[in-house]
Amino acid sequence: MSAALLSLLVPLFTALLLLLLRLRAGGLVIAANALSLGLAVMALSTVVSTGTQQLNLGGWDAPLGIRFELGPLTASLLVFTALVHLLVAVYAERSRHSQTRDTDFWPLSCLLHTSLAALWLSRDLFNWYVTLELLGLVAVAMVILSGPKAHAPALRYLLLSLAASLCYLLGVALIYGQYGVLDIRLLADMVTDDRVTRLALLLLTLGLMLKAALWPLHQWLPAAHASAPTAVSALLSALVVKGPLFILWMLWDNLAPVELARQAGVFFAVAGIAALISGGWAALRTPWIKVLVAYSTVAQLGYALLALGLLLHWQDPTLSTALWLFVIAHGLAKVSMFLAAGEMQATLGSRKVSALKGASQTMPIAMFAFAVAGGSLVGLPPSGGFVAKWVLLQPLFSQPSHWPWALGVLLGTLASAAYVFRVVAIAFDRADPNRPDYDPDTSAQWLAMLPALVVWAMALMSEPVIRWFGEAGL
Numbered sequence: 525m526s527a528a529l530l531s532l533l534v535p536l537f538t539a540l541l542l543l544l545l546r547l548r549a550g551g552l553v554i555a556a557n558a559l560s561l562g563l564a565v566m567a568l569s570t571v572v573s574t575g576t577q578q579l580n581l582g583g584w585d586a587p588l589g590i591r592f593e594l595g596p597l598t599a600s601l602l603v604f605t606a607l608v609h610l611l612v613a614v615y616a617e618r619s620r621h622s623q624t625r626d627t628d629f630w631p632l633s634c635l636l637h638t639s640l641a642a643l644w645l646s647r648d649l650f651n652w653y654v655t656l657e658l659l660g661l662v663a664v665a666m667v668i669l670s671g672p673k674a675h676a677p678a679l680r681y682l683l684l685s686l687a688a689s690l691c692y693l694l695g696v697a698l699i700y701g702q703y704g705v706l707d708i709r710l711l712a713d714m715v716t717d718d719r720v721t722r723l724a725l726l727l728l729t730l731g732l733m734l735k736a737a738l739w740p741l742h743q744w745l746p747a748a749h750a751s752a753p754t755a756v757s758a759l760l761s762a763l764v765v766k767g768p769l770f771i772l773w774m775l776w777d778n779l780a781p782v783e784l785a786r787q788a789g790v791f792f793a794v795a796g797i798a799a800l801i802s803g804g805w806a807a808l809r810t811p812w813i814k815v816l817v818a819y820s821t822v823a824q825l826g827y828a829l830l831a832l833g834l835l836l837h838w839q840d841p842t843l844s845t846a847l848w849l850f851v852i853a854h855g856l857a858k859v860s861m862f863l864a865a866g867e868m869q870a871t872l873g874s875r876k877v878s879a880l881k882g883a884s885q886t887m888p889i890a891m892f893a894f895a896v897a898g899g900s901l902v903g904l905p906p907s908g909g910f911v912a913k914w915v916l917l918q919p920l921f922s923q924p925s926h927w928p929w930a931l932g933v934l935l936g937t938l939a940s941a942a943y944v945f946r947v948v949a950i951a952f953d954r955a956d957p958n959r960p961d962y963d964p965d966t967s968a969q970w971l972a973m974l975p976a977l978v979v980w981a982m983a984l985m986s987e988p989v990i991r992w993f994g995e996a997g998l
Contacts, residue, residue, distance in 0.1 A: 528567035532641035539634035550617035561606035568599040619968035623753035660685040677747035692731030698724035736768035739799035749818040754866025762855035793833025797932035799826030804939025853908030856979035860897035863972035883951040889969035898944035908982030
């Protein structure tokens with residue numbers, strides 16, 4: 525547990541150091557992220573060998589104290605978070621087109637890392653509220669880094685995030701008034717299916733779905749993610765929207781009464797299918813490259829929402845594995861897509877999808893990274909997206925009555941393929957002559973390629989990961 529706690533403290537102290545000394549040193553943040561990644565790997569190794577661990581901060585037991593819990597999923601998410609931050613930090617430092625060099629991006633990214641690590645480890649409803657607030661405020665500040673053009677999307681993001689926080693906090697107050705505790709494990713043995721509990725869960729769910737941009741509460745996401753600097757867009761899409769999803773899963777899978785969870789599962793599953801189709805359709809129609817990638821986040825979160833809904837409705841624990849495989853595969857693929865899209869947009873001098881004409885010839889590495897990451901979103905084998913989809917489809921094929929859900933997955937796959945191949949088709953058109961100032965950054969394009977290669981490498985270790993998640997029960 526000490527390694528996990530240190531993986532949280534390293535980015536926190538790095539952020540404080542940068543702020544106190546007024547430094548904007550990308551190299552220091554890269555070193556801190558690498559150290560945090562090493563500590564997270566150590567924490568994961570400890571969980572594999574000894575099982576789930578707990579830590580009561582300050583020595584105070586629940587319900588008065590704050591309890592951290594390090595389990596298989598939490599350790600995996602700590603590694604995932606540190607890895608994504610490391611990859612994005614290296615890109616932000618090395619890319620000539622980076623909008624974040626010598627800016628407040630560096631301390632803010634460390635605070636974002638800290639907030640996420642604390643969220644993964646926490647098991648208390650109010651402590652989750654604190655981490656969600658930190659996460660939202662830091663994310664809004666990072667969106668503003670791109671200048672005046674981002675002020676309106678950032679303000680919309682801030683106001684909706686605050687509204688979501690109020691919903692969530694009211695739900696927390698109702699739970700505390702009803703049961704007198706906020707620790708998730710203690711509540712699991714006390715919660716009953718009454719009117720107050722239903723109202724509290726509804727408020728908590730509304731707040732979390734709005735913060736996670738889950739359909740139909742996703743309208744703020746495309747503008748905020750697309751207007752942010754490229755490195756920030758990658759972090760927002762890969763990590764920030766996953767925090768509220770984690771809490772939503774913990775609430776409904778561990779806290780909610782079983783019969784109520786079965787009823788809510790249908791709603792989540794239908795919302796997941798709607799996100800797949802509507803998000804894919806919006807991505808297919810938009811003329812802007814980063815907006816396309818942002819709408820694909822809305823669509824791809826539909827797979828996770830579908831897996832959550834079917835997990836609750838059928839009470840099938842194997843779908844938890846599918847849910848978190850989707851989260852990790854999507855996060856890595858989305859980092860690659862945003863970095864590649866940002867490089868192509870900056871180098872070609874246009875934000876439009878049509879400007880990618882001939883990109884397979886003028887920027888082959890970035891375009892290949894975009895296509896490889898997009899292949900994982902579509903679910904092409906062998907990729908992390910394919911492995912997650914395979915785990916999801918197995919229970920869908922087990923009963924003939926499950927065919928409507930399988931049809932929804934098929935429609936979502938076709939929508940994903942449509943917007944990915946739209947970009948690829950334009951990129952393979954004949955290229956126009958390069959501008960006189962054409963100067964691609966090859967090293968930055970290779971950095972965009974790395975997460976795409978990692979997500980395809982997930983297939984090489986899919987069997988032990990699936991088996992381990994299944995045995996651990998997440």
